[in-house]
Amino acid sequence: MRSVAISGSPGYRNVVEFLIGRDFRGDNSIVPELATSWERVDDRTIRFYLREGVTFHDGSPLNAEGAAQVINYVMSEELNSDLLDFVGAPMSAVAVDEYTIDVSTPDPDPILLSKMYFVAITSAKQLNEAIDTYDTNLIGTGPYQFVEWNAGQGINYTANPDWWGHANPEAARGSVTVENLHYVFRAEEQVRASMVAAGEANIGVWLSSEQCADLGGCAVAPSVETIFIRPDTHGPMFSDIRVREAFHLAFDTEGIVDTILAGEATFAAQICNATCTGHDPALVPYPYDPDRSVELLAAAAADGVPVDMEINLAAREAVFPRSEEVIQAVQAMLPEVGFSVSTNFYDPETFGQMVVQNWKDVRRIATW
Known part of the structure; x- marks a missing residue:
């Protein structure tokens, strides 16, 4: 399996594959996946040379025409x-020949190659013949293929016997050692820990340090x-900008890390971590300074800024x-410096729909 530290990726990226991947076991550099090599044609275009002999789970072949579509x-x-x-x-793609594809952007884009890490290559046959299943039935070229999805309950996968990586595990950066996979959705970490303790699950994710101490065998990364x-x-x-800075300075982030999270977190200075394109190592976190x-x-209030508006977090x-x-803890800290705040919790699906689909209606709130 390819196990990577992105929520949902072990299930997703083991089913569908991409033109490029990343060397998560090494230096996180870009590595070949469905493309064996690539080159810059000009400042707007990258030419990818596809891996030959690859088939999708529906039996259709990987080729440039389908990938471009x-x-x-x-x-x-x-x-x-x-x-x-x-x-x-936006980007567009065109087939050059059977196994060569050009991906272009309207304007020069120096990080186009990095962006291609997020663009999955799924089955063009599915697009043409069964597009109504596109959102609920993943058809890729990966080491595992989709079997069944029970909404809110779990997803089942089984090993793909025709995966190209069986014959070339080094290039595939992994091998298949488990025949069947069953992802069970359990929101409560205590339930996940209990399932592992009872032998109902082999692996539990996102467990607390206390649960790991009780279970043993935990890996932290x-x-x-x-x-x-x-x-x-x-x-x-x-x-x-003064309100935004005041917002930053109101959080005792180090205190939260040391107490609630038992030291198992890193105080970030930016959204992009050290493995991310755009990371700036010179940035430092805001200090905790409630007086400031x-x-x-x-x-800000003296200049007429409505700082007493309620923050709906x-x-x-x-x-x-x-x-x-x-x-x-955040909700308790903000009023200490003068902010008014209320909090609402949402399940991940509802939260995603609210932010992505109805963002214009909820822009006045802060989101976590």
């Missing part, structure tokens, strides 16, 4: 998928995800162990 579909403005917002400027609070900088309060926070809010449930306790 999929890229153009998922990156189309008509589809308006989340991916389009995530990678920024950095995540590529940075958890952050996103205030509405377009609203009348957070559009003022009070001063900044008072100065929308938070995801079970983002990581004890995430609810962290939000409760």
Whole structure:
């Protein structure tokens, strides 16, 4: 299996594959996956040379024409998928020959190659013949293939006997050692820990340090995800830089890490961690300075900024162990410097729909 530290990726990236991957066991550099090599044609275009002899789980072959169709579909403005917002400027693809594909952007894009890590190559046959199943039935080229999805309960996968990586595990960066996989969805970390303790599950994720101490055999590794609070900088309060700085200074982040999270977290200075394109090692975290926070809010209020507006903090449930306790601590700290705040918790699906689909209606809130 390819096990990578992104929520959902062990299930997703073991079913669908991408033109490029990353060397998670090494230096996180870009490595070949469905493309064996690539080259810059000009400042807007990268040419990829596809791996030959690869088949999708539906039996259709990987080729440049199909890959281009999929890229153009998922990156189309008509589809308006989340991916389009995530990678920024639109891109398009065209087949050069059977196993060569050009991917281009309207304007020069120096990080186009990095963006291709997020663009999955799924079955063009599915797009053409069964597009109504596209969102619920993953068809890729990966080491595991989709069997069944029970919404809110779990997903089943089985090993793909025709995976190209069986014959070349070094290039595939992994091998298949488990025949069947069953991902069970359990939001409560105590339930996940209990399932492992009872032998009902082989692996439990996102467990607390106390649960790991009881169970033994836990592995701890950095995540590529940075958890952050996103205030509405377009609203009348957070559009003022003094209010935003006061917001930063109001959090005793180190105290939260040391107490609630038992030291098992890193105080981030930016959204991009050290493995991320755009990381700036010179940035340092804001200090905890509630007195300065009070001063900044008072100065903003004196200039007519409505600093007494209530902050509606929308938070995801079970983002990581004890995430609810962290939000409760944040909610307690903000009023100490003069902010008014309320908190609402949402399950991940509801939260995602609210933020992505109805963002214009909820922009005045802060999201976690």
